[in-house]
Amino acid sequence: MSVDVDEPGWEVDPDDEWGVAVITTVGRQLKLRREAVGMRAAEFGAAVGYGEDLVYKIEGGKRIPRREYLEQADEVLGAGGLIAATWEDVKKVRYPKKVRQLGLLEAKAVEIGLYECHIIAGLLQTPEHARALISAAQPTYSPDDVERMVAARLARQAIFERDPAPSLHFVLEEAPLRRPIGGTMARRRQLERILEVGQLNNVVLQVMPLHTETHSGMDGRIELLKFADGTAVGRSDGAFNGRPTTDPKHLRVLELRYGTIRAQALPPGESLAFIEQLRGEA
Secondary structure (H helix, E strand, C coil): CEECCCCCCCEECCCHCCCCCCCHHHHHHHHHHHCCCCCCHHHHHHHHHHCCCHHHHHHHHCCEEEEHHHHHHHHHHHHCCCHHHHHHHHHHHHHEEEEHHHHHHHHHHEEEEEEEEECCCHHHHHHHHHHHHHCCCCCCCCHHHHHHHHHHHHHHHHHHHHCCEEEEEEEHHHHHHCCCCHHHHHHHHHHHHHEEEEEEEECEEEECCCCCCCHHHCCCCCCEEEEEECCEEEECCCCCCCEEEECCHHHCCCCCHHHHHHHHCCHHHHHHHHHHHHHHHH
C-alpha cells in the first residue's frame, strides 16, 4: 500500500533559485537511474512505498524528497549509496529560503538581541508550541507545510550548541507567557524550556511585565545581530519598513530602542523567578 502522495516531501519555492536547481538535479538523477534499470514510475513507486504522482513530482523537481524516500530509492535502484548521499544537498534546501537566510546570519552572529511582543521567540519555542502557532495561521497551511516550518524553526535552535557560544539576550512579553498555546500541558512544557535556556551561561532572559504602561517596542519585534568583524544587522517591525538594515544610523535607533526595553523589563533574576511562578500556576 502506497503512502499518501502529500506525505513524503515539500513543495519547492519557485522563487528559491538555488533550491530549485538542487531539487531539479536530484530529480533528474532519480529519473535517469529509474529508466536505466527499466522501471516505470508506477512500478518504482510501489517498490519504494509511494504513489506514482509523487514519483513524477520529485523527478520533475516540483517536490523536495525526504531522507527516507532517497534511502529507499537508493536501495531499490541499487545506486550503492549515491542517491542516499544527495540528502546532504537536499537537506540544505528543505527549509524556506527566508528561514535559511536567517539561520545563516544567526549561525555567524557572536551576539544576538531579540525582543518579541506578541509571541515567544522562535529560538525558544518547543515543537508543540511552534506547531500550534503555525497551524493557527490564516489562510491555513497544509499539514506538510506545517511540519516543514516547525522543522525549520527548531533547526535554528542549534545555535545553543555552538562552540564558542554566542551571547544571547531575549526580552519576552508577559502576555504570550500566559497564553495556553497548544493546551495547558504544552504551555507548561514551553515555560520549562524557557527556564532551561535561561539557565545557560551565555543567555540573558528578561520579561516585560504587563503593568508596564508603555515602552519603545510597542509597535513590533526588534532583532539585533552582531558579528565578529564588527558589522551588524538589525530589523524591527516598526521601523525602516520592517526590512533588515546594516545602516549605522538605523542600527543606532534600534539599539536605543532595545536598550530602553531592556531597562524597563524585569531584571534577569526576577524574570526567571516570575516564569517559575507561572509554571507553578500552569
